[in-house]
Amino acid sequence: MDLPIYYVRGEYIETDTGNKVSRKATIAGPQNIILGGKTVIANGAIIRGDLRRTGAGHAVVISLGRYCLVGEGCIMRPPYKTYRGNFNYYPMKVGDHVHIGANTVVEAAQIGNHVEIGKNCVIGKFTIIKDCAKIADNTVIPPNTVIPALSLFAGSPGQFVEDMPESTQEMVEAMTKGYYTRFQPDPSLPPANTR
Amino acid sequence: MSPTLEYYCPCQSSTPHPPQPNLPSSSYSFHALHNLYFCEECDAIRCNHCVMVEVSGYYCPNCLFEVPSASVRAEKNRCRSCARNCFMCPCCSNTLTVVPSDPPDDGDGRPPPIISATGEPPFFLYCNHCRWDSAEVGITFEKPTGLAAQLQKFEDSAPEALEFERLKEHFEPYLRASPSTSGHGLGHSHSTHINPITAAASSALARDIPGVARYTPHISARSRSGRDKNSNRHEVPDYRARVEIGSTGLNLGGGAESDVDFVRHLETVEEMATLEQRWGNSWIISPRASDLKPVRIPLHSKKSKRCPSCRHILIKPEQKAQSVRYKIKLVAANYLPAISISLPHMQAALAMLRRSGRAGAEPQDGTMLAGKTYPFHLSFTNPLYDPIQVRLHVQRALPPTSPNAPPDAEKARRPPFAVTLPSAAFPIAAFAEAWEYDDDEDMFGIDDDDFDGRGGGGAGRDARGKSRTVGVLERRANVTVVGGEVMISKEARGDVKFNMLVSYTYRSDDPDPADELGTPSRTQAQNRQPEMKTFSFYTVVDLGTIIVRDASGNDTE
Numbered sequence: 212m213d214l215p216i217y218y219v220r221g222e223y224i225e226t227d228t229g230n231k232v233s234r235k236a237t238i239a240g241p242q243n244i245i246l247g248g249k250t251v252i253a254n255g256a257i258i259r260g261d262l263r264r265t266g267a268g269h270a271v272v273i274s275l276g277r278y279c280l281v282g283e284g285c286i287m288r289p290p291y292k293t294y295r296g297n298f299n300y301y302p303m304k305v306g307d308h309v310h311i312g313a314n315t316v317v318e319a320a321q322i323g324n325h326v327e328i329g330k331n332c333v334i335g336k337f338t339i340i341k342d343c344a345k346i347a348d349n350t351v352i353p354p355n356t357v358i359p360a361l362s363l364f365a366g367s368p369g370q371f372v373e374d375m376p377e378s379t380q381e382m383v384e385a386m387t388k389g390y391y392t393r394f395q396p397d398p399s400l401p402p403a404n405t406r
Numbered sequence: 407m408s409p410t411l412e413y414y415c416p417c418q419s420s421t422p423h424p425p426q427p428n429l430p431s432s433s434y435s436f437h438a439l440h441n442l443y444f445c446e447e448c449d450a451i452r453c454n455h456c457v458m459v460e461v462s463g464y465y466c467p468n469c470l471f472e473v474p475s476a477s478v479r480a481e482k483n484r485c486r487s488c489a490r491n492c493f494m495c496p497c498c499s500n501t502l503t504v505v506p507s508d509p510p511d512d513g514d515g516r517p518p519p520i521i522s523a524t525g526e527p528p529f530f531l532y533c534n535h536c537r538w539d540s541a542e543v544g545i546t547f548e549k550p551t552g553l554a555a556q557l558q559k560f561e562d563s564a565p566e567a568l569e570f571e572r573l574k575e576h577f578e579p580y581l582r583a584s585p586s587t588s589g590h591g592l593g594h595s596h597s598t599h600i601n602p603i604t605a606a607a608s609s610a611l612a613r614d615i616p617g618v619a620r621y622t623p624h625i626s627a628r629s630r631s632g633r634d635k636n637s638n639r640h641e642v643p644d645y646r647a648r649v650e651i652g653s654t655g656l657n658l659g660g661g662a663e664s665d666v667d668f669v670r671h672l673e674t675v676e677e678m679a680t681l682e683q684r685w686g687n688s689w690i691i692s693p694r695a696s697d698l699k700p701v702r703i704p705l706h707s708k709k710s711k712r713c714p715s716c717r718h719i720l721i722k723p724e725q726k727a728q729s730v731r732y733k734i735k736l737v738a739a740n741y742l743p744a745i746s747i748s749l750p751h752m753q754a755a756l757a758m759l760r761r762s763g764r765a766g767a768e769p770q771d772g773t774m775l776a777g778k779t780y781p782f783h784l785s786f787t788n789p790l791y792d793p794i795q796v797r798l799h800v801q802r803a804l805p806p807t808s809p810n811a812p813p814d815a816e817k818a819r820r821p822p823f824a825v826t827l828p829s830a831a832f833p834i835a836a837f838a839e840a841w842e843y844d845d846d847e848d849m850f851g852i853d854d855d856d857f858d859g860r861g862g863g864g865a866g867r868d869a870r871g872k873s874r875t876v877g878v879l880e881r882r883a884n885v886t887v888v889g890g891e892v893m894i895s896k897e898a899r900g901d902v903k904f905n906m907l908v909s910y911t912y913r914s915d916d917p918d919p920a921d922e923l924g925t926p927s928r929t930q931a932q933n934r935q936p937e938m939k940t941f942s943f944y945t946v947v948d949l950g951t952i953i954v955r956d957a958s959g960n961d962t963e
Contacts, residue, residue, distance in 0.1 A: 342728070
């Protein structure tokens with residue numbers, strides 16, 4: 212019943228695992244970013260994989276799970292702090308079935324599974340968002356906030372509003388899977404047109 | 407403003423029929439499917455308004471520590487608060503962090519990060535959001551740990567807290583004395599006419615709250631031990647308060663002269679603490695915003711839910727606080743077909759807008775005009791492992807009990823639009839796990855061959871003969887899409903909103919899938935009546951607002 216969400220075929224690169232990454236997104240330090248598969252990175256998103264922990268060796272900066280969406284104009288930036296006099300970035304982990312709305316800035320340390328984050332939000336540094344939580348549109352979550360499982364947060368500063376329904380997990384899963392299925396190249400545009 | 411469909415829970419009314427959809431109060435009886443529960447014993451829909459809620463565990467929303475319910479109770483006046491270092495900003499309710507008094511200067515003006523172990527004492531609590539800090543109200547700490555214990559000294563030395571302690575001390579002998587007197591009266595004769603559950607509850611209460619609970623058998627034995635009780639009452643000497651509330655000039659908030667004086671000299675509204683900031687407190691506190699103290703974070707709870715009539719558990723969460731799994735979860739989405747609704751003409755308009763690059767614009771083309779006929783699509787998804795037959799009815803307007811809008815009372819009686827739904831029952835195939843993983847490509851096209859092959863029931867063909875918009879439009883996996891039509895009269899206005907009765911019949915002629923149903927009681931019920939079982943429920947369909955074409959009635963803009 213839901214309409215497909217069409218994109219111009221050449222605008223997105225599809226990986227072997229089904230990730231769809233916009234060419235108009237800024238992916239800094241891609242070697243430090245993990246996408247779980249079937250994850251969509253929309254136009255204009257900025258993912259800062261280059262902001263890695265100091266020190267030698269390979270480091271995962273941002274990891275996203277399966278069926279995630281990084282909305283248009285989103286900024287995903289790892290959290291940072293000065294600990295015992297040393298400035299450092301810390302990794303950001305995002306679970307499966309996480310949708311992040313357009314123009315949201317995320318500096319969370321950890322986002323669980325089945326989390327919905329609305330549009331125009333600011334998720335402060337080192338925020339921990341547990342499973343099945345939801346952040347309403349235009350919410351500002353201050354740094355170091357913990358958002359418990361199955362809770363809806365809204366406002367500035369973001370505050371607990373209500374418990375999410377018990378079937379949140381199934382609903383979010385269906386929504387994210389549905390979104391990925393609907394997100395497809397526009398058939399009305401010929402493939403030759405893409406480059 | 408996409409069309410919506412909500413499900414009816416009959417708990418608010420005495421009749422099984424829902425209220426008229428144009429009544430403002432009707433919205434209270436309708437819920438989204440995901441908010442509803444289903445009681446197998448009663449074979450009924452339950453909603454959050456009618457279920458019985460029990461607390462199954464407490465946790466702190468900040469540190470996520472699970473607080474045992476015994477210690478929640480035992481914490482006396484500090485109950486329901488986190489005993490760890492979790493404090494809430496009194497100004498903005500954000501979580502406070504502990505910072506050392508002389509933060510290392512980064513020179514970038516950012517709030518100092520939490521390096522509690524390495525900072526200089528004294529420590530204080532700092533709000534990352536509004537920059538409130540506890541040093542403003544004179545609260546500092548020697549150590550960055552155990553703040554609750556350190557702060558407890560402040561709290562305990564408050565005159566109100568001291569007074570409460572004294573009051574408790576005063577009544578302690580009486581409370582201790584009363585169980586001892588009534589305890590003898592609790593003979594075996596009592597247990598015969600005390601419900602074992604009541605007895606268990608009262609003994610549990612007695613264990614937790616001394617005095618109060620033992621009073622319960624006292625009441626039941628009132629006739630016999632009334633004499634004892636009266637004598638006890640006389641033993642309690644008069645209590646003389648040591649602090650006169652509101653009398654001391656130093657304490658603001660008591661409604662005394664000093665309050666008036668303070669309000670008279672207010673310069674900005676911000677100097678006054680708001681009601682939200684003050685009313686979680688046990689005692690009257692100062693109305694000055696600058697006097698607000700850090701607040702302990704109230705605990706959250708996990709709740710289990712029961713059916714109001716048979717008391718069977720509908721929702722039972724797992725013990726672990728942050729687990730999102732449930733031991734028992736009887737949600738309506740697992741029993742009732744999920745229905746979603748769409749207006750094809752609105753979707754076409756949306757698609758047009760999206761293609762022309764104006765996705766954010768309001769789809770004006772998709773609105774409904776008076777005097778026109780619009781098709782709509784209802785998509786049914788079967789959650790059961792059995793195929794079902796669904797039959798739809800529009801609820802006819804009942805005789806008006808109270809016309810909601812006096813000027814057009816006769817219009818309220820007869821809706822200004824006519825809804826046509828497929829009259830015959832239509833099938834929906836069973837749910838199969840395999841379809842979950844099937845990313846079929848032609849999901850969005852109407853497969854006509856498939857329709858002719860499988861869905862050629864009487865309903866589809868008849869409707870197709872009449873018009874192509876009413877009847878079964880599409881069948882795939884466990885989803886059936888049916889079309890309906892709404893004919894809006896010329897002088898219509900308001901919302902196109904109607905109640906729809908959905909009846910579904912399922913047959914269990916195949917015993918094997920019934921075993922996999924996972925719901926034992928339902929399986930039994932089917933085995934008893936192997937032929938048919940029907941369940942009906944009401945829904946409300948809101949297709950949107952009618953746009954009146956002439957300029958005079960253009961109130962929806």
